[in-house]
Every structure is written in C-alpha cells, then in structure tokens.
Amino acid sequence: MPEEILLDIKGLNVWYRVYGGYLKVVHNLSLQVYRGERVGLVGEAGCGKTTTMKAILRILPESVAHIPRGEIIFRGRDVLKMNRAELQKLRSRGIAMIFQDPTSALNPVFTVGEQLEDVIRFALPPEERQKKRIHDIAVQALKEVYLPDQERILQSYPVQLSGGMRQRICISMAITTPRELLIADEPGTSLDVTIQDQILRLLRELVEKHGTSIILITHSLGVARQMTDRIYVMYAGSIVEAAPSATLFKEPLHPYTVGLLASVPKISGGGIAEGIPGRIPNYLNPPNGCRFQPRCSLSDDRCLSQSPPILDVGGGHYVACFRYER
Amino acid sequence: MDLRSFLLRRVFHSIFVVVGISIVIFCIARLVPGDPARMALGEEAPDEVVERLRQEMHLDKPIYEQYYYWLTGVLRGDFGRSLVTHQPVLQDIKETLPATMEIALVAGVIMVVLSIILGSIAAWYRDTVIDGIIRVMAYFGVAIPGFVVATVFILVFGYYWHVLPVLGRLSSNISVPPRVTGLLLVDSLIAGNMVAFKDALLHLLLPASSVAMASTFQAARITRSSMVDNMQRDFVAAERGYGIPERRIALRYLLKPSLIPTVSVLGLSLANIIETSFLVELIFNWPGISRYGMQAILSKDLNAISGVVVIAGLGFAVANVIVDLVVANLDPRIRLGGVKGA
Numbered sequence: 001m002p003e004e005i006l007l008d009i010k011g012l013n014v015w016y017r018v019y020g021g022y023l024k025v026v027h028n029l030s031l032q033v034y035r036g037e038r039v040g041l042v043g044e045a046g047c048g049k050t051t052t053m054k055a056i057l058r059i060l061p062e063s064v065a066h067i068p069r070g071e072i073i074f075r076g077r078d079v080l081k082m083n084r085a086e087l088q089k090l091r092s093r094g095i096a097m098i099f100q101d102p103t104s105a106l107n108p109v110f111t112v113g114e115q116l117e118d119v120i121r122f123a124l125p126p127e128e129r130q131k132k133r134i135h136d137i138a139v140q141a142l143k144e145v146y147l148p149d150q151e152r153i154l155q156s157y158p159v160q161l162s163g164g165m166r167q168r169i170c171i172s173m174a175i176t177t178p179r180e181l182l183i184a185d186e187p188g189t190s191l192d193v194t195i196q197d198q199i200l201r202l203l204r205e206l207v208e209k210h211g212t213s214i215i216l217i218t219h220s221l222g223v224a225r226q227m228t229d230r231i232y233v234m235y236a237g238s239i240v241e242a243a244p245s246a247t248l249f250k251e252p253l254h255p256y257t258v259g260l261l262a263s264v265p266k267i268s269g270g271g272i273a274e275g276i277p278g279r280i281p282n283y284l285n286p287p288n289g290c291r292f293q294p295r296c297s298l299s300d301d302r303c304l305s306q307s308p309p310i311l312d313v314g315g316g317h318y319v320a321c322f323r324y325e326r
Numbered sequence: 327m328d329l330r331s332f333l334l335r336r337v338f339h340s341i342f343v344v345v346g347i348s349i350v351i352f353c354i355a356r357l358v359p360g361d362p363a364r365m366a367l368g369e370e371a372p373d374e375v376v377e378r379l380r381q382e383m384h385l386d387k388p389i390y391e392q393y394y395y396w397l398t399g400v401l402r403g404d405f406g407r408s409l410v411t412h413q414p415v416l417q418d419i420k421e422t423l424p425a426t427m428e429i430a431l432v433a434g435v436i437m438v439v440l441s442i443i444l445g446s447i448a449a450w451y452r453d454t455v456i457d458g459i460i461r462v463m464a465y466f467g468v469a470i471p472g473f474v475v476a477t478v479f480i481l482v483f484g485y486y487w488h489v490l491p492v493l494g495r496l497s498s499n500i501s502v503p504p505r506v507t508g509l510l511l512v513d514s515l516i517a518g519n520m521v522a523f524k525d526a527l528l529h530l531l532l533p534a535s536s537v538a539m540a541s542t543f544q545a546a547r548i549t550r551s552s553m554v555d556n557m558q559r560d561f562v563a564a565e566r567g568y569g570i571p572e573r574r575i576a577l578r579y580l581l582k583p584s585l586i587p588t589v590s591v592l593g594l595s596l597a598n599i600i601e602t603s604f605l606v607e608l609i610f611n612w613p614g615i616s617r618y619g620m621q622a623i624l625s626k627d628l629n630a631i632s633g634v635v636v637i638a639g640l641g642f643a644v645a646n647v648i649v650d651l652v653v654a655n656l657d658p659r660i661r662l663g664g665v666k667g668a
C-alpha cells in the first residue's frame with residue numbers, strides 16, 4: 001500500500017530576532033508524517049521542538065520569529081505560503097495543537113464554554129453556526145474526553161478546574177471538529193504522573209478512534225516508546241536520528257541518541273544514570289559543523305567544519321552522523 | 327464568595343476609610359496655627375465677640391470633644407456653618423459639588439475611552455513609528471502638570487483659535503435649565519434643551535481634558551504593556567492555532583484580560599482628578615467644590631474644610647468600590663476569591 005505523506009517539512013530554519021542578532025534555533029529540519037501515523041519527537045528542553053510545531057501552524061510570534069528557509073508541506077500545500085483564509089481552514093480543519101501547559105493555554109477571564117464554543121463556531125461553515133448546534137458539539141467534545149457534568153464545566157472559569165480537567169479541555173478543543181493531524185506538546189508534563197498517564201491513554205484512544213495522525217512531543221523516551229510508531233530524535237534544532245520506535249530502542253546509532261537512552265534511570269538500580277556532559281549550544285552563535293560536536297566524545301575534525309548529511313541506513317532508519325557513511 | 331458579600335465587605339472597609347480621613351483632617355485643620363474665629367470676624371472685632379464665637383464653635387473644648395460635637399452633627403446631616411459664606415456647609419457643597427462631578431465624569435469618559443484606544447493601538451503597532459509617537463505623547467502628557475495643560479488649552483483653543491469657550495459652565499446668552507441634579511448636562515437633557523446641552527458640553531471639554539490628560543496617558547501606557555504582555559501568552563497562540571480570527575482575538579480575548587490593570591490604575595487616578603481640579607477650576611473660573619475647598623483652606627474655614635474633605639473622601643471610596651466591582655467583573659480570579667491551585 002503506497003503510504004500518503006500528510007506533512008512534509010523540508011529544510012526548515014526558524015530564527016528569533018534578539019538584541020545583537022538572530023537566535024538560529026531550528027536548523028535545516030526535515031520531518032515527515034504519514035497519514036494515520038503516530039510520530040514521536042524527542043529531545044531535551046530547549047532544542048526547538050515547540051518552536052517547530054508552532055511554525056507548522058504559523059503561530060510563532062510574528063514580530064520576532066523569522067523563517068529564512070524551508071517548506072512545510074501539508075497535503076501538498078506549503079503552509080508558509082498560505083493566505084489568511086487558507087490558514088484559517090488549516091487551523092480549524094487540518095491541524096490542531098495541544099499545548100504543554102493547560103493553565104497558560106486557556107484564557108483566564110473567559111469561561112470554558114465561551115472559549116470552546118468560539119473554537120467550534122469558527123470551525124463550522126457560516127450557515128451552520130447556530131447556538132444550539134455549537135453548544136451540542138461542545139457538550140459532545142467534553143464527553144469525548146470523559147469530563148462529567150458538561151454543562152457546569154462549560155460555565156466554569158479555568159481557575160475553578162483542576163489541572164487534569166484543564167488538560168482534557170485543551171484536548172477537547174483540538175478535537176471539536178475532525179482534524180487530520182494532532183500535535184501534542186508534552187501533554188500532561190505539568191501534571192502528576194497518574195493524571196499524565198490518563199491523559200496519554202485518552203490521547204491514544206482518540207487518535208485510534210478517529211484515525212488521526214499525531215506528533216507527540218516528549219522528552220520522555222518511555223512515553224515515546226509506548227505511544228508511537230516512529231520516533232524523531234531532535235538535538236539543537238536539527239533531527240539527528242529517525243527510526244521506527246522499536247528499531248530506535250534496539251539499535252540507536254547517533255551518539256546523542258545513545259547518550260539519551262543511557263541517561264534514562266532504570267528501575268533495576270545501578271545508581272543515578274549518567275547524563276550527557278555539556279549543554280545545548282548557544283543559538284546566537286551555533287557551531288559551524290555538527291551541532292552536537294562540542295558534546296560528542298567520538299567527533300573528529302570533519303564534525304567541526306561540516307554539517308553531517310542525513311544517511312539512510314536501511315529499514316526506515318536515518319541518522320545524521322559521519323560515522324555511518326559507507 | 328458571591329458578589330453581594332464581596333460588595334458588603336468593600337463598603338464596610340470604605341466606612342473605616344472615610345471615618346479615618348475625617349479624624350485626620352479634623353485634627354490637621356485645628357492644629358494649624360491661626361484663630362479661625364478671629365480670622366472670620368476680622369481684626370476690628372471686639373474680644374468678647376470673638377470669644378463668644380469660639381464658644382459657639384466649641385473651640386474652647388479639647389479636640390476629641392470638638393470632634394464628638396462635629397461627628398454627631400454630621401450624622402444628623404449638619405456639617406456646621408461656613409465662616410466665609412455664612413451658609414450651612416452642606417448647602418455650599420450642594421451648590422458646588424455638581425459642577426466638579428460634571429468635570430470628573432467627562433474626564434472619566436475621556437480617560438477610559440482614550441487610554442484604551444491609544445494603548446491598544448500602541449500595542450498592536452508596537453515598536454513601529456505609531457507606537458513611538460504615542461509613547462512620546464504619553465511622556466509629555468504624564469510630565470506636564472494639569473494647570474499648565476489648562477493654560478495652554480486656554481491660549482490655543484480660546485485665545486488664538488476661538489473654537490472653544492474657556493470660562494464658566496455656560497455661555498451668558500444661554501438660559502440655565504431648571505435645576506434637578508445640578509449637573510448641567512443632565513438637567514438640560516431633562517429640560518429637552520439641546521442648545522444648553524451642547525453649550526455645557528463645549529464648556530466642559532477643556533477643563534475635563536486638562537484634568538484627564540496625565541491619567542489618560544498613564545493608563546494608555548499600562549494598557550499597552552499589559553496587552554503586549556498578553557500577546558505573548560500561550561492562550562493567544564492557542565486561540566490563533568484553533569482558527570479563531572485575528573480580529574476577534576484582538577477585540578475579545580486579548581482586550582478583556584489586558585484591561586484589568588488599566589481599570590485599577592484609572593481607579594487610582596480618581597484621586598488625581600480631585601487634586602488636579604483645584605487648580606483647573608481656578609483657571610477656568612469653574613464654580614466647583616475644589617475651588618470652594620481651596621478658599622476654605624486659605625481662610626481657615628474649619629467646617630468647610632472638614633466638609634469638603636469628607637465629601638471628597640466619600641467620593642473616592644464610592645469610586646473605589648465601583649472600580650473593584652468592574653475589576654471583579656473582568657477577572658473571575660478575583661471574583662471567585664483565591665481558588666487554590668492556578
């Protein structure tokens with residue numbers, strides 16, 4: 001069966017304008033999502049995961065964010081070249097994002113109902129925007145994320161609800177109308193572990209029920225392993241390795257992935273896991289060659305001066321490292 | 327906590343504030359050197375007449391006893407007699423207060439409308455020329471005192487251009503509408519006299535603008551910064567991401583949370599209105615309570631001073647309760663009273 005590419009990001013660069021230059025955060029990033037696929041995006045905090053995802057929806061702060069190069073092709077159309085009407089359609093029908101922190105993602109001075117119903121209103125064609133219909137969809141959306149007492153919740157302000165409930169509301173906003181791609185930015189990370197687990201299970205169920213594709217951003221490898229078909233490992237704004245989830249855990253290739261896997265604490269003991277020495281580079285003046293080179297124990301001169309190409313090592317496994325050149 | 331108990335609590339607090347103000351002003355007015363009885367009667371008056379007036383005013387009693395007499399009078403609606411106008415102070419206040427209230431109300435409208443519009447425009451076009459122009463205007467507006475603004479307004483609009491009246495509340499050729507509220511705008515509307523309404527409004531424009539100037543620009547700056555702040559919040563990105571149109575986000579989802587600090591600051595500026603009015607009323611020859619109070623202070627007219635200050639304090643307290651209600655209405659986090667979490 002020929003698989004259809006839903007989202008195809010090609011050589012994306014995102015810079016932030018700051019005093020004294022540009023923060024070159026996302027660097028030649030490429031990523032594909034096939035229809036119905038569950039993709040994980042893994043990387044440490046500050047590596048540009050959220051920036052990349054916001055770029056897909058064009059919701060980066062326009063005054064400071066700058067995209068010098070790259071394409072974001074969604075169903076054959078470049079998102080970066082869309083006009084206002086097309087963007088509106090993309091956001092209300094095509095792609096929806098679930099934000100990391102449900103507390104800051106909900107407007108504190110409007111009721112859940114006001115916000116949820118507005119999302120629904122603008123997703124519907126103008127002739128279908130009747131109050132009753134919008135309200136029914138809102139109630140239905142809350143039922144889908146297993147929130148009881150929907151009428152009361154619609155009249156509540158975010159501050160009156162628990163973190164878990166707010167996260168469910170954020171999810172319900174993303175699924176009010178059928179979408180083809182969901183972007184979940186570390187769902188539940190700001191919540192406690194049991195709630196986080198419930199949220200992840202809910203997401204998986206919704207994705208399976210509607211056949212939606214999903215990009216799950218996480219810094220937890222365990223979550224990525226459970227939830228996804230394929231994983232992209234991101235470091236300092238670039239993809240360093242991509243592979244089917246099982247392959248990645250069995251046979252990590254990139255020194256960063258190897259380090260990341262080794263740094264997961266194991267229940268079987270052995271003390272605190274080792275981290276990777278060093279830290280994410282300064283984006284104002286990133287290394288010329290491989291961005292991981294300063295932290296890499298296996299690097300040589302070439303890594304200093306040249307960016308490694310993305311190499312196909314077979315079986316859908318890709319890695320951006322000179323060591324795997326034949 | 328429901329709105330009623332919220333309101334009751336605020337009113338309860340306000341009572342303490344007003345009583346406190348009255349004690350402070352009562353003491354200060356009496357501690358300032360100078361014998362009010364002598365000042366009222368003049369140098370020539372015989373000593374025994376002055377002494378009789380002192381006894382009449384209980385000035386020979388200890389200060390706490392004086393306060394007791396004064397307070398029991400006030401509670402019966404008797405603020406005493408003014409030594410200058412020889413009328414009951416309450417009567418004087420009734421005559422002068424509406425004129426000042428009219429300025430305050432028009433100034434309030436100018437402040438609210440202009441500060442929100444200017445602040446929103448500056449935020450929307452932030453870091454552009456437009457933002458820069460509003461910023462410079464704001465610096466001048468905040469830095470220049472109200473009485474200077476008033477003088478310049480009189481020169482420009484009244485003297486050079488002759489476009490706006492600069493003295494008094496009404497032109498002399500306009501018949502005064504029958505007094506109902508004392509507010510000329512309202513009275514002329516009740517009388518259906520549109521000519522008087524227009525004339526009264528024109529007379530109000532310059533004094534009200536002078537009074538409103540500083541606070542307007544201060545509030546505009548606050549609006550701008552809180553709006554710029556909110557623009558970077560996740561909920562705005564989320565609302566855009568869920569396909570809510572830009573215009574609706576700006577006019578609804580961004581505006582409402584951004585107005586909370588604006589309203590609080592405008593509430594504080596109400597104190598400024600009363601303060602700025604003193605000089606502005608003098609300059610525009612406006613028969614308001616601030617001018618009356620100023621004269622009372624200069625002639626050490628004890629009852630008038632206390633009366634004016636208590637009325638001003640009362641006005642301030644009422645305005646604050648209204649501001650609290652507006653803020654509570656805008657912000658559920660305040661209305662619902664410190665819900666845990668968040």
